[in-house]
Amino acid sequence: MSHTPFIAVEGPIGVGKTTLASMLAKELKLPIVHEIVEENPFIDKFYDNMETWSFQLEMFFLCNRYKQLQDTIQAYIYQGKPVISDYHIYKNLIFSERTLQGSEREKYRQIYHILTDDFPSPNIIVYIKADLNTLLSRIAKRNRSFEQDMDHQYLLQLIEDYETAMNSLAQHGPSIHILTIDGNSVDFVENSQHFEHIASQVKELMS
Template sequence: MKQAPFIAVEGPIGAGKTTLASMLAEELNLPIIKEIVDENPFLAKFYENMDDWSFQLEMFFLCNRYKQLEDTVTQYIDKGNPVISDYHIYKNLIFGERTLNGTKREKYRQIYHVLTDDLPKPNIILYIKANLDTLLTRIEKRGRPFEEGMDTAYLEQLIKDYDDAMASLAIQEPSTVIITIDGNAVDFVENPEHFTEIVSYIKELMK
């Protein structure tokens, strides 16, 4: 049986993933899966010392996202109902490959594949691509204390990592539709026409 539409909104920190996913969920009357961020007890410590806290941080995210994905399968995918998420589980590898080293990285890779390889993945990805200035502006606007003073070099590298990851997903999952949104030019919050265009495209894909 063909999998029901499983839409993921992705992009680097500050791209507007949750905002767009929430707007689409409301417009299309879809259930939404939001990643747990603020509840991660290691997040503030990670930004203070990435080397010491990266493994704990990434494992917390991976386990929580795995549980959310498992629940999503039971509640929606297995029943043939569409759903939207403000992340793709693959983001765990994007961040893990950047923050972890040596044996910790290898252990993390193994755990990731054990948990996720047999679970359904999104078949539609909205990738919000944005440059450093755009991301920094949005990060400052949302005002999360633990993101203050974020290393811009880390954020710049994440931008490249996301581009590479989307290219890899296009090869690994050729049936997945990846839509790239220019986050520097497209303002789906302030410009209703931009949002309407995105909605129209998603509706066509969901038919």
């Protein structure tokens, strides 16, 4: 790979993105960028009433991730230094396409593209996929109050949306490498061999 490795770990809610990203950052000795979730002041309201609070929630995430991305690109990518993130900015479209409707969705799309179209995107994506039971188990373990009563249909739809999104990103050609991890059968936390295999694949993509 001729350009600076910019790695994003992605997948639906509860799949283990932050855990894997943190483990990879330690193993590969890379700086890490963590997404802001619990700091979003609209998140509890959103899960109580998605229709009313979706636009505020999504705009908060977009503006914060935009600032993080801007800082990350200037501090690392433009300096030729590899970096890993536990999200891809594209996730804003994945979620907003599901939560927003009509004119709000169209306004959001326009703002998203204005903010992000001229930024370098991650060129290595570690995509963790998993089924509903796996997600529910991991969501229960991390015990975030606002996630405990999450609509199962919302999660099922999110699983499908991520598959569609990854297929879309893959169409960008050889400039993006997507490494898919089966989160149902691969336990990178408890099984060191599983993690070592993932790390070796990422190292190979970085070289």
